[in-house]
Amino acid sequence: MDMTQWNVLLVDDEEDFVATLAERLSLRGIRARVALDGEQALARVAENCPNVAVVDVMMPGMRGLEVLRRIRRSNPEVQIILLTGQGTARDGIEGMHEGAFDYMMKPIDIDALIGKIGEAVTAAAQIKGA
Secondary structure (H helix, E strand, O other): OOHOOOEEEOOOOOOOHHHHHHHHHHHOEEEEEEEEEHHHHHHHHHOOOOOEEEEOOOOOOHHHHHHHHHHHHHHHOOOEEEEEEHHHHHHHHHHHHHHEEEEEEOOOHHHHHHHHHHHHHHHHHHHHHH
């Protein structure tokens, strides 16, 4: 599946960060939608299920691990990449045990993230085709 067919949901409460990230993905032909909190993320998944969700672990209200659990419960084919800060690598590892595809440390390298999203899209397609 080429990048223009990828459907990515970016979930982060840092509005500037997530808007910039969505724009940078868009410039590479990747469709990216944004959610600024966990509730919004769940609504976006229900509206138009993404291949991959990139979810920040540290958000006010519903934290990233809860978003992960709820998406995995309702849409197990969605691959989730967690974003963690310096002090939250443990949450990334916990997320992996709960079904996250992978986790990455902030600040992220856009090319590394795109590579990881590509791997996750491939995994999502294999699950759907199984």
